[in-house]
Amino acid sequence: MTDVALAAAARTRVARDTAAEARVRARYRAEWRFRMYGLLAIALTGVFLVIVLTDVLRKGLPAFTQYHLNLEVNVDPAEIDPQNTRDPGVIRAGDFHALVRSALRGIFPEVSERAVRRRLDALLSSGASDALRDRVVSDPSLIGTSARVPVLISADADLYFKGLGTNIDRRDGRGAATPTGTIGEISITSTANDFSPDLTYIKLTISIRARDLRAEAERFRRSLRTVEARRGELESSLAAARNANDAARIAAAESALKPVLGDQETLTSRASEAENRAAELQARLDRVDSQETLEDTQPSVLVAINGGLVKVKQLGNARIDGEVLLPLSSESEAAPGAWQIITYITPEANRRAGDREVTWLERLKQMGLVEAGFNWRFFSAGDSREPELAGIRGALTGSALTLLVTLLICLPLGVGAAIYLEEFAIKNRVTEVIEVNINNLAAVPSIVFGLLGLAVFLNFIGLPRSAPIVGGLVLALLVLPTIIIAARAALKAVPPSIKEAALGVGASHQQAVFHHVLPLAIPGILTGTIIGMAHALGETAPLLMIGMVAFIVEVPTSVTDAGTVLPVQIYLWSDLPEIGFQAKTAAAIIVLLGFLFVMNGAAIYLRRRFERRW
């Protein structure tokens, strides 16, 4: 009897326990799920952050180094100071670029043709002679001697050395090769089928292109069929309209037919063009003589032989015809292994540096004349149209001046407004409306502040366009709500007992606020201010409206000079087509992020350092 009762009691207890256990388990599961959501969100954010940072760093870091040539330049008095005045003004005006140019030409004496010489000159930046000029101006005794100076190269040449050129494949010749000349157009014949791999590869690329062209032609034909069907429909409806003699319908059908006829014509010509080119390529492939003409859409093949370099134009299995890029020393036969076949894998059409440029740059590198150094110019120069000359000094100075104006306006005004609203203002409808609107202002799109600045500061007050003072004023409007809100929060966070204590010993309200509440709120106010300033530093849109988006080479020296700021500079550069500016854009982003990082770090430090607990 008792056993039965006990068992029943145990059963009910067990039943209750399983229900409770299930609840506990459900609770644990819910907590686990919530934790996982959090972890997932953090992981996702982390992944995106890493992607962005690696991308920016990968693109931007190369811009912090710059390649230059170390050339021995003969400082010819005839170009610099023919009258021998030794006057710095005269020297400064001398044609140093000509000196640098002739130094480079001295390295490649075989370049005589005008067009080719121009390509050689183009390796140099337009600022190539800056270092030489500075050296000679500071030390006129160099005139008449020769000096080894760093010579800035063009952005394309710079990018070539930074790996945006081409992969280069080299393999030794297996047969003995004989050139027919040392300069100009020559042929080289090998005793083995040394060039057959290249020929096979070229033929393969041609057959791929022929196939692509045929597919393209087929696509055009398909579209053409739909267009023709549409034309048939329209023509029959036109005929019907003519029969009915309905002028309106005739006009409508005719106007609809016109573009269709145009489409048909274009498609027909495109289709036949593609077909013709495909047929041409097929014919080349089918030819028995197994010779191919190289085009700039195919990898470049070159032969290095007898100290010179030949660019292949006609490629056969054992014989090539080509143009000499670097002169050969002799016409003698080169033994197997003593000559090389070099392939620039990226087709010339897809490269910024052509085969000649690559050849010259590789030769300069072999001669040990190419050096890399930290790109100081990036921090010391203003904007430029040449990527290798462009720097962020102007934008940095503009940003600094703009932020200075913003800070000078925002901090006293914002903190004053916060103190007044928080501590002194009578609470009524008006102050309530003001408070709500301050909070709303913080959410107003920044471009609206730009429009306001344009209307008020430029058009009404007549302040100078593009000037940091206007930018600073506009950004001050933008940041003011943030600072007021942060300062009010900081003031509110000071315990009221401190103020009561001060009032209790007979301090006036103002004394209590300025002696006790404000000092305790200052870390919070500073944090808010720095974050507001960081926000202002990264702001672009309102500054576009007030003309800080102009191309300005000079570094601004006062708040009324025309200038630009860092984020606008980034925006400007990101829009430019030159590849060199892509790296500059990323590099400027790194600098901007660096500043934001430092500012936020300062905010955190101030908060930690001066935070008081009571």
Added chain:
Amino acid sequence: MDMMVHPIKVVSAASPEVASAAIKIAARSVNVFYGDKHALKDVSVDVPERAVTAFIGPSGCGKSTFLRCINRMNDTIPIARVTGQILIDDLDIYDPSLDVVQLRARVGMVFQKPNPFPKSVYENVAYGPRIHGLAKSKADLEEIVVTSLKKASLWEEVKERLTDPGTGLSGGQQQRLCIARAIAVSPEIILMDEPCSALDPIATARIEELIDELRANYTIIIVTHSMQQAARVSQRTAFFHLGVLVEEGQTETIFTNPSDKRTLDYITGRFG
């Protein structure tokens, strides 16, 4: 310590002279409204000079509200409205021509929770005299600080660490520092709003001793929840209930022979 065991026993000898001493504060028909709420109803009371008057009563009965009327601390609450008259030395403190800062220098206050400034011990005490220009020189100021700390019987404990932050002291020391701070501006009246409620019994005992010493020179009003404390430190006691001053008189009388039934119920612990 004995006095803490027996709940209601009047220790301080309330001499008859005290009752007949000069009236320092006279309140006439004081009403306080917080918005629509009528927090204090028609309170009239006389507070004698150089004696301790205790305000007792259950929570929310208006005793703190009345205390804060005496140095016009209620002014800092925008919705508070005070009617009636409070006279200090026959001077109406709600007179529009009166400077509230001057008033607060005469009527010091010690709060429920110790609230020293987050500054050094020295600066805590020196702040009041400095803003009121009580010290002619640095030496003067030092003299005032030392005297005030001595009067608050804190000097022996902090003389070695005057430059340490006041917030670093123990709770009881902080409260005595607050008393020293109040004394430093030479007030005539010291208001204490439950000064021991955040302190342990030993610190409480020290504060009570201090209050007993201070009454020789100052008029003291203390709001307390503890009837034992009222009995121990005060000469006169006022009992508030629901915003009404129910009964006021000699502490001994209030605790032994109250005339109102509500007072009797409260001091015998039937409510509150």
